[in-house]
Amino acid sequence: MKFKSTPNRCVNVDGAEIWISRSVTVLPVLFFVSKGVKYVPLGLRGEDLPEGVGQWGLPGGYLDYDETATEAVYREVWEELGLDIPQLIQDFRFEGNLDHPYEVYSTPLRRQNVTLKYALMFHLGEANLPPLDPQVSQGEVVEARWFDVATALTMPLAFNHHQVMRECLERYYAEPSRQQA
Structure with a gap:
């Protein structure tokens, strides 16, 4: 894939690392259902x-x-996992919304001021999970791997991503009967 993006820059000022960017991050919360099992890359x-x-x-x-x-x-998603979202949407049943995040998180705890969270679920039916192939250096992503969601939710993930996944599943992909309870 080819992108027209301009890289963000990082500068050091008096020993402090400052990112020159739009101060907005995206956090795609990706789930894939293959052969009845839910996975997360x-x-x-x-x-x-x-x-x-x-x-x-x-x-x-x-x-x-x-x-x-x-x-x-x-x-x-392409850089860090090697997954082509537009192609996946074309090939499989997609549940989610790429036009609007399901949550806008605006507490500047680290370098960003706003995080846009996107719930994305792909239903692959009986197809196998697609291969993961990060397109960035190993200095950014050492490797990418599929985990079943039940296991991933018990892992101590960076930035409490296990909690982000749990909240996404409960709020965005909850069964209708659970949402009413």
């Missing part, structure tokens, strides 16, 4: 990243200056 964070090194986490990152939030979701 996670990336192992590399040593070139400022936080969460050596931890598994969902793909995501900063919006670049010249891209929409949806374009950033496509780019981050």
Whole structure:
């Protein structure tokens, strides 16, 4: 895939690391259902990243200056996992919304001021999970791997992504009878 994005920059000012960006991140919360089992693709964070090194986490990152939030979701998932979201939407039943995040989180705990969370679920039927092939250096993503959701929810993931996944499943993909309870 080819993207027109302009990279964000990081500068050091008096020993403090400052990111020159739009201060908005996207966090696609991806689920895949294959042969009746729900999976999540996670990336192992590399040593070139400022936080969460050596931890598994969902793909995501900063919006670049010249891209929409949806374009950033496509780019981050492609870069960190090697998954082509537009092609997956074409090939499989898709449940989610790429036009509007399911949550806008606006508590500046780290470097960003706003995080846009996107719930994305692909129903593959009897098809196998697609291969994961990160397109960035191992300094950013050491490896990407599929985990069944039940296992991933018990893992200590970067940035509490296990809790993000749990909340997404409960709020966005809950059974109608559970939502009313």
